[in-house]
Amino acid sequence: MARNVLNNSMGRGILLVAFALGAIGSIAGLMTSERFWFSFLQNSLFVLTLALGAVLFVAFKSVSNAGWATALRRVPEAMMGYVPIGGILLLLVFFGRYQLYPWTNPVPSAHEAGLQLGFKHAWLSTPFFFGRMIVFLAVWSGLIYLMRRASFQQDSDGDVVHTKRRKAYSAIFIVVFGVTFSLASFDWIMSIEPMFYSTIFGFYTISGTLTSSAAAITILVIFLKKRGFLPAVGEKHMHALGQIVMGFATFWAYMWISQYLLIYYANLPEETIYYYRRTSSSGWMAVFILNLFLNWVIPFVMLLPRQVKMNAKWMVAACTIVLAGHWLDLYAMIFPAFFGSPIIGFVDVALTIGFVALFLLVFIKCIGCEELIPRNDPYLEESVEHEDLELVYQLRTETAGDI
Amino acid sequence: MSPNAASKAGVAEGQVVRLSKAGVSIEIPVLIQPGQSDDCVAVALGYGRTKAGRVASGVGANAYPFVEFVDGTFRYEAEDVSIEPTSTFVELAKTQVHQSAEGRPLIMEYSLAEFVSGHLHEESEKQVDLWKPHDFPEHKWGMVVDLNACVGCNACVLSCQAENNIPVVGKDEVRRRREMHWMRIDRYYDEKPDGVTTRFQPMTCAQCDNASCETVCPVLATVHSSEGLNMQVYNRCVGTRYCANNCPFKVRRFNWFLYPHEDAVANLALNPDVTVRTRGVMEKCTFCVQRIEEGKIHARNEGRPIKDGEIKTACQQSCPANAITFGDLKDPESSVSKLRHTKRNYVLLEELNLRQGLTYLGKVRNDGETVGGEPKNGSSL
């Protein structure tokens, strides 16, 4: 019962063209641009983190018994579907490892002589690195599969046990994700500059992930609501989503200032070099400041008034800014290691369009396959407004009545 | 007593042993000293006095009975002395309890061949700050200690103590690791296949430009002067000890108790140019800022620039080997500037980017090589 949430075939066509553009751009970039693999890593992480953040969103909702988000839960659940595909794409960086990761060079320069020290040398070895990567992605995909299955089965049989199972899977996912994503962010991003280390790096990346995926969820919810899907989503949900985006953006700012302030303060060369590369040239300095503004200052100030959170247009604007901020954040984490000034070329644009299009295509596919409202979820009534209660009761299957 | 001798005699550090020879015997605790000959026990003379006033009466044991007058001369060696461990232990008051450098590159040493070849250590990388460093308009005081010249005699430590009114805190406080010397000589024993190498390094406040102690003081009691000095203002200090924690060289000293006493006669011995510190405040080497100020005033009153070498710190003045050089780094002609540009110059813990005013000239060792000289292994302490 696949449903086309775009309501017409135009949209899908545009997305396909965009994806094709991205693919062509990639091939062109691969042949011409030294920036290709950096851009590839950045953009594939950009969309992958949106999907992973959606998993965390659902997992947090499950473990905290938060009823309010039940009506829109299918949106992050559909976003989760991108993780296996995005994971496979990410693994392609194997072919770009020599450009991306200096530690893959068999003969390290004098500067990187420190890598010869035991543990780091063993940890950053190509087979172990990509082996880990495969394991992480596989474990995440497996848990996502279980969470999604438990969710969809409830639609048909209405059994409460699925809620409990989801809760268990979510708890496991949060723990597993906490450990693996920290390591993954050290691996995938931090090891681009192998001499730099910062213990907060994992938490920092997670905070950016949470913020941007909450923004993406908001945008997609508004989009679907506009098209008449998600009838039970109301002002209450918009307000809550606005608060979440604002809260996570502030959490990101907290992580950002924690890392920057401590490195600025202690002034240890191993660490300062990271920010030196990001602030010493005027171009990167602009990116550095813009990053803070896009990720926190602008969305925070914009979303402060209550009315804005319930206004679809403003919310979309604020969330788009957050997404742009997350993109820029990853850009500023990945590129300055090797590029003296920030340039955004054809490759970057093509890859961004391509990846976003792919993400949306997968999302549309996923969301079209299932019910848009988890009709038998025992928390559904809590989620909707008084006016929508009748609607919810109509959706319920008979078996779901008695719990 | 050497470690081998101690294990042979079955004694541990701090254990009191009875040394006896033909009717004379003394009881003194053991101090294990690597590098000491295995068959020899050294006892310091001059202790165990009975009429030496409050400070020295009854301290230690008198070893003079072992000295014999033979052939018209005093013989300070005694043979056939028996060592008999007792069950008493005392905690020795030592200013340094860990004797190994743990393999850390704190004291640079080069072989003669390396020195001759001129390739000593890696040129340090240019280190970056996230801000523009402050400039020093007039002077920038600096010190270079030549580890090659230093013989570890502790004259600098004592002259510093005298110059800067540093209290003598006594055995108990030293046991609690609270000695107050602003300057100290770090001494490391490193076991090597061919014996023990003793290395020492005079250590005092390095007057870092990026001083980690300064930024953490909540009350601005320690800030940087326009002449590159790390100033400590005793009367502003409230004694959080945060600076001492954050000092990688651990050169800051804290007045745990009210050490100076109201003693009208003893206080006449104090240097009037240096404030006597009360309890609860931090203190540390100032590069003898009272002498710098005096020198500056002297020169300015006469309307002339300060001459290189005109201002001498107390430690520099008393160093018998001229190991310590002090001067203005702003002046490219000063001897300290010149030494800074020699190959042997290195910065301790350079990886912390502290930009110290105190640097060292690495030691050139000539042992195990055929190029003349005799192998060194003993300690001069």
Next chain:
Amino acid sequence: MAAVFRDIETVREEEIRLQSEIDRITAHPVYSPLREPLIDESKACSDVTNDISGLLERPASKGWWILFGLSFSLLIAGIVAAINTVYFGIGTWGLNKTVGWAFGITNFVFWIGIGHAGTFISAILYLFGQKWRTSINRSAEAMTLIAVMCAGIFPILHMGRPWLFYWIMPYPNTRGSLWVNFRSPLLWDFFAISTYFTISLVFWYLGLVPDLATARDRATNKARKIFYTVLSLGWNGSNRTWSRYETVYGVLAALATPLVLSVHSIVSFDFATSLVPGWHSTIFPPYFVAGAVFSGFAMVTTLLIPVRKVMHLEGYITVQHLDNMCKITLLTGSIVGLSYLTELFIGFYSGNPNEIFVILNRMGGPYAWAYWIMFSCNAFIPQLFWFKAFRTRIPLILSLCILVNVGMWFERFVIIVTSLHRDYLPSSWAIFIPTLTDVGLLVGSFGLFFTAFLIFLRLFPVISMNEVKGVLHYARD
């Protein structure tokens, strides 16, 4: 006639419209059937008043006096130690030139950490709409205030010249206005802790005002009447007041949430900004916050288990409440565990010999015992809360929470002492041995904590009556 009918018709339509409008306005929220009642279902509003206000009106029990006597004697020990410190100097502590901070700052960070649970419960759980907070927030907030007071004593006492502590405040002065160093984490501490204390105090007091009014209206004794009349500020339960009150409560919750994060982050900056290996670690801010909430929740649980037993509050603080608190302890404990692992991992990953040395020294150096107490109590013990049996059996909860508290004290001890005692230059390595004064101050801070908490139990309603009444209607729907 027709007009009359039309009027009746209009009136009826009007009535129907009116009724539906009233229904719309008065619709109350629906709760999922999975939600269990928070409070004993048999309780009505007046029961809440009688149960909780009644506690204050009866004379103190014998048990209370015994506990008070015990805590007060601990407090006396602490006062003696404090006098000793101020009179003779910091030399009475076991510190030395290498280890400049030990017990004093450990206690400070420990108590500040304990002080995080209260505001976490009242602010963060409020924002997340967690209604179960209502039974525990009052005592948790009181605990916060008391813990912050206990903590605040140590930074002052640990100064060499505590009588000059006011120098860390920026005020114009006769020294050519020598200000303070706004770059110093200790100064941030001053701002953070005083702000935290102030905001927690007004937050706690704001929540207390309606309950004080209840106590006022029930008071028969003249002294009590005056006491509660003055404190309750003429509260009369007007909706206009409630409406603004709720707005301000929300604002304070929204402010207190980042404040909770900031306070322990700033405390962590004391260490993380420095360049002492083992102190300088960028993960410290979130890690300290998680640790603070972790220890705070363990302490709240430790306090509430006897309180609910002795004061017969099982109907209000149910096993479900304890279960929830255990879950938060588990979550924050896992974050702490993750941070330990991250520190270990990055320590080795960094390849920095000093970092690696610190880790090895913690695991196998002279204070290894403290490290392993810390690691087992904070990283392993809370993992037992995965099992429902450990979250619902009260003796188990109590013992695990006490262990967590022990572990968290040792965490701060390990961070402070093991990092300092062996840092860059081996020549300065030293060992810290606590003195009787150190122990006296530690014990005394516990004495102050329990004494003040026991006094709180006698003076103020231990459970927020107005908020509990607000969640009772679950039971009645």
Next chain:
Amino acid sequence: MRATEPSEKTVRYAAAFFDNEHDLMAIAAEARLRGFEIQDVFTPYPIHGMDRAVGLKRSRLGWIAFVAGALGLISAILLQVWTSAYDWPLNVGGKPFNSFPLFVPVMFELTVLFSGLISIGVLFMMNRLWIMSKKKIFEGVTDDRFILVLKQEDASFDTEKAARLFKKYNAIKVMEGDKFV
């Protein structure tokens, strides 16, 4: 300021006591829709949706808190930058005089402090909550009584209609009074 608060006037009132929030909410909504002027309602705990029932607008205290916070932030920036970089700049550990990132903690703390204290101060002032307050306190309102107070100022107040309404929602007690402070 004292005169502007409506509850401050001397008015004749009718008060009805209820024993649960649902009746109170419903009668408040109905009374308002039927044209009664509601003086205020009194409850032992805050009731979600009561503002909507009695037709009270959202409080603007949130904005006051925001402005107060901004004030705190600005004063923190001015205090720190002025004292550290202008009034008496000192070289502290080589860091710039204006080490802005390091001023963030105090900026945050003062923002929160100002915002919290000022908004709570304004709350106490607006509601005239203070030590010497002499407000009318209905019996049982701090225990388990829910009270609706209607104004009967003008002639349009229909006593009978009000009595019917009170009865419909099972009022426990009805009382009238002259003065309302």
Next chain:
Amino acid sequence: MSLTTLKILMILITIIGAFLVWQSRTFRIYGDQLGYEPIQPINFSHKLHAGDNQISCLFCHSSADKSKVAGVPPASTCMNCHSQVLPDSPEIQKITAAIAENRPIEWVKVNDLPDLVAFNHSRHVTSGISCQTCHGPVETMERLSQQNAFTMGDCVSCHRTHREVTLDEAGKPQIAREQTAQKLMASTDCSVCHH
């Protein structure tokens, strides 16, 4: 609170405030010795000597331009003149007696700085700062009194306003300029006074 209470409170606050302002010199910070005017063992008049008779300060306080301390003149300095001038005055007799008994005259120190401050007279005198800048109009005082609170702020504000470093083309500070007495290089480094 009634309006009356409020009024009373306001009036009280005003009165107390006014009193504090009026009596502000009564409430001084610890160590503020401004106006200290002790009775000296000899009734020496600076007004007579430095004012009416125009004797230069450095005539008696002869080390002020050479040393850290300005110095109290020895009794023999007095006798340079007073062996001829008014030798029989009872005050001068006290000096004569002190010289005869070989004991110093126990002057009471008026302008005193705490030991934690190092002040060098010669530096200030040499750079042309008049004695009156710190000591006030000594030449008008019958009995010497402290005319400056000598707080750190007093020193610092002067050091700051006279902080002019002149650099030559090469960027080196021009030390010679100091002697014009207008351009001082007054440092505000803590260690200039505190060491």
